[in-house]
Amino acid sequence: MTPRKLEIFQTALSLMKSKGYANTTMRDIASAVNMEAASLYNHIASKEDLLAITCFDLADQFEKGILEVNDIYFDAKEKLRMAIEAHTQILTTNLDASYVFIHEWRHLSADKLNEFKHRRNQYENGFIEILKLGENEGVFNEVDEKFVVITILSTLNATIEWYKPNGAFTPKQVANKLSDFILNGLLNIKN
Amino acid sequence: MTPRKLEIFQTALSLMKSKGYANTTMRDIASAVNMEAASLYNHIASKEDLLAITCFDLADQFEKGILEVNDIYFDAKEKLRMAIEAHTQILTTNLDASYVFIHEWRHLSADKLNEFKHRRNQYENGFIEILKLGENEGVFNEVDEKFVVITILSTLNATIEWYKPNGAFTPKQVANKLSDFILNGLLNIKN
DNA sequence: TTGCAATACTAACAAGCGTTAGTTAGTGTA
């Protein structure tokens, strides 16, 4: 990844974050990096590559995170906190890419779309494993795992809608807020 | 709204749900209702109208819901449950429209986009009102309200990713699951 | 029965799209 290619990716992701994939043209991206649209093709193969490489690179990171958590022996509560922290770390350190990943993946072409969905399913299964462990331990409430895992991931992904890299919270602090919310809920324990 | 116009809207929303707004062409919609693209313009003014009318109609419903909840005297816990139920009712009884509302609103043109964001902010403020009430009552944990309201709404909106109208749960049951999750969290109280 | 409004059609336009072809200037290497 040459510096110029990196610049193109970062610029493209930033544009796609604010305007969406479909509304971001190659000419938009080109003019944002001061070149002609045709010149982009010296660096990337196609517009879809920008999306696909971004999506699958992040998918790699997410998978690596959940696999590491599930490879280690810990109780479910601790595992869930670790998985949440890993997820949050990736989101907050790749804000634009994460935004595109979460909102624009359905613009992938058919075969890549299938692969993407399959890998997302596997990732969800990693969380379901933790939930089941917690239920066996008696630590988590018995839940509809599919419902809960979608809910948890939506909760985590909401981070990209408000997080500012130089704002009040470190990624670790965000992860703790999210873990507390997911584990304890909104109610004050006294009540 | 004539029957034919209704059919066009429902068909368009269904297509936009599966393919996205940008990838759904007027010719797609037309052929799905067995007419030519040009004929659609006897019923609707533009492609964006399909999106805008859908978004603002749902916005009306959401606003009405939160206003009713906040106009009634109740404790915060009950109010939050009511707001969650109202939100879930609208989502589950307008699945395609809700999907488009949640995922495609950013394709609105500039001025409508501003109005949309403004109204979404007002809706969030309705929830923040409940959160503050709950903190004053000592019932809710002290929280960063902006963080929590975005998190809650993301949690609620995740419903459209899995809910099936003729599936196992009524809207009311879904609302209860969501309320329980948001209020109590995942942890078994015994622990 | 006439006339009008609603609804469909065919044909086409202007704009914008991603991408390719062919070329050129600059840079480092044999």
Added chain:
DNA sequence: TACACTAACTAACGCTTGTTAGTATTGCAA
């Protein structure tokens, strides 16, 4: 000096898009 490589350019292609103009058909109201 000669060559190859990189990265930029101009020009254009083929296609799709939302939309408009103009016209035909239909069914109800007068």
